[in-house]
Amino acid sequence: xxxxxxxxxxxxxxxxxxxxxxxxxxxxxxxxxxxxxxxxxxxxxxxxxxxxxxxxxxxxxxxxxxxxxxxxxxxxxxxxxxxxxxxxxxxxxxxxxxxxxxxxxxxxxxxxxxxxxxxxxxxxxxxxxxxxxxxxxxxxxxxxxxxxxxxxxxxxxxxxxxxxxxxxxxxxxxxxxxxxxxxxxxxxxxxxxxxxxxxxxxxxxxxxxxxxxxxxxxxxxxxxxxxxxxxxxxxxxxxxxxxxxxxxxxxxxxxxxxxxxxxxxxxxxxxxxxxxxxxx
Numbered sequence: 001x002x003x004x005x006x007x008x009x010x011x012x013x014x015x016x017x018x019x020x021x022x023x024x025x026x027x028x029x030x031x032x033x034x035x036x037x038x039x040x041x042x043x044x045x046x047x048x049x050x051x052x053x054x055x056x057x058x059x060x061x062x063x064x065x066x067x068x069x070x071x072x073x074x075x076x077x078x079x080x081x082x083x084x085x086x087x088x089x090x091x092x093x094x095x096x097x098x099x100x101x102x103x104x105x106x107x108x109x110x111x112x113x114x115x116x117x118x119x120x121x122x123x124x125x126x127x128x129x130x131x132x133x134x135x136x137x138x139x140x141x142x143x144x145x146x147x148x149x150x151x152x153x154x155x156x157x158x159x160x161x162x163x164x165x166x167x168x169x170x171x172x173x174x175x176x177x178x179x180x181x182x183x184x185x186x187x188x189x190x191x192x193x194x195x196x197x198x199x200x201x202x203x204x205x206x207x208x209x210x211x212x213x214x215x216x217x218x219x220x221x222x223x224x225x226x227x228x229x230x231x232x233x234x235x236x237x238x239x240x241x242x243x244x245x246x247x248x249x250x251x252x253x254x255x256x257x258x259x260x261x262x263x264x265x266x267x268x269x270x271x272x273x274x275x276x277x278x279x280x
Contacts, residue, residue, distance in 0.1 A: 112149040122216030124166035131207040140176035200224040
């Protein structure tokens with residue numbers, strides 16, 4: 001019995017690690033152009049293996065078995081950009097990224113919106129999160145510079161050649177400028193909603209990004225997230241909203257508690273044997 005328990009905890013840890021890894025890979029791929037390719041790739045392999053097993057196709061079965069290494073190499077080549085981005089995103093997890101840095105990035109956005117609003121300079125900011133926005137936008141000019149209020153103000157200055165469109169903010173850097181975002185096609189939007197606001201709503205419907213808009217006509221600040229749009233907010237309201245969405249709730253937690261946050265809730269419940277409350 002003791003020997004079984006000693007061996008059993010290793011199996012539990014292995015299953016948990018594999019489950020967490022698969023979960024975050026799927027979360028990362030969701031909403032990207034690689035997701036349909038991966039699904040089609042897996043379905044094709046499953047169909048071939050099933051046919052070889054059911055119909056006893058020895059040659060096909062041998063080819064699939066012998067070609068496992070080739071298939072793995074092909075997957076690495078096909079999904080090389082996604083794998084590179086996935087590894088890069090590991091450093092952005094709450095376990096590694098400091099809350100102080102994220103709050104400083106948030107404050108840069110708030111200060112930039114305040115200055116743009118006072119100067120009545122129209123702006124559209126897309127704050128990238130899990131889904132890579134480069135997969136969604138139609139066009140964009142690579143910038144790759146530090147995100148500062150001065151730089152954002154210079155980009156959106158009316159006489160600037162790249163002031164049209166939006167910018168993609170990735171961490172503490174401006175990744176792209178002059179981006180064309182997909183417009184919302186909802187019929188419930190008023191005709192007074194301009195192109196920048198429709199682009200913000202449209203991108204928030206397709207991705208998990210947070211969009212911030214500064215109106216050129218009124219200087220009003222608005223934000224969009226998950227298809228929801230809030231217009232005419234103050235700087236304090238914007239700061240509060242961005243903090244609730246972008247800053248993880250790990251400011252006062254230990255390293256062990258931060259690690260627990262990486263494990264999905266349903267997986268933690270299964271691990272400790274807790275069942276969700278029955279539905280009424």
